[in-house]
Amino acid sequence: MEKRRLECPALPAGWKKEEVIRKSGLSAGKSDVYYYSPNGKKFRSKPQLARYLGNSVDLNSFDFRTGKMMPSKLQKNKQRLRNDPLNQNKSKPDLNTTLPIRQTASIFKQPVTKITNHPSNKVKSDPQRVIEQPRQLFWEKRLEGLSASDVTEQVLKPMELPKGLQGVGPRNNEETLLAAIASALHTSSAPITGQLSAAVEKNPSVWLNTFQPLCKAFLVTDEDIRKQEDKVQNVRRRLEEALMADILARDSEASQNSDIYMDSRDD
DNA sequence: TTACTCGGCAG
């Protein structure tokens, strides 16, 4: 049978949808739906698609079979705790480092009300390309309750921030401050300065610069940098020592084994 | 090996 990969209107440009009819077996006549990303990767389920797209896209109302957004699909909130014992041994740790962004700016085309032109109406034409996604105020708050864990899923103690860093915004606390700064450092290559505007303390909702973390402006001195360099050097030295010790331990273990081997040959 | 299929289970 001939296969057709069709451009999918609900998905960003380049995505294709394919429906394959089963032609034999008990399930003959049923069909399977697949999607292909612009780079050609095949997707055969909604969870798989969601995993790939990360937090950047809301698929709650996306109907995989038809390929359309179905706003009627109201789903109950599945609030799952990170350390749910039922989940603990099942799923691999989530390695997705995509940060949550405003979902109303989704790259998926949501149904919209069409506004036609009118003499008294000036309709803005769409810019060729949206350069920057709008950012939600205080979006870092959504990172609350997350924590790093090691390979055994043992939760790690959060790192300590230097004294003198002060958060801004509603209900600000150490946890959000740390998340905000860490996020800023890994999402932006621009310098992280904190909120430079003093007005932000009076009214954060108005004056917040969303490209800077939720903290007051801070200053990093040469002294700070030197201290940090010392720290890194120290840690590297300890790592080197540990690796050396490990190699030596393996060596002596290996020679012991060969001793045993020699003994048994003497028998 | 990868790609394509259908079975079969969970919800």
Place this chain on the structure above:
DNA sequence: CTGCCGAGTAA
């Protein structure tokens, strides 16, 4: 019933 994904088979 449908959606998801394992795993067998084909290329």
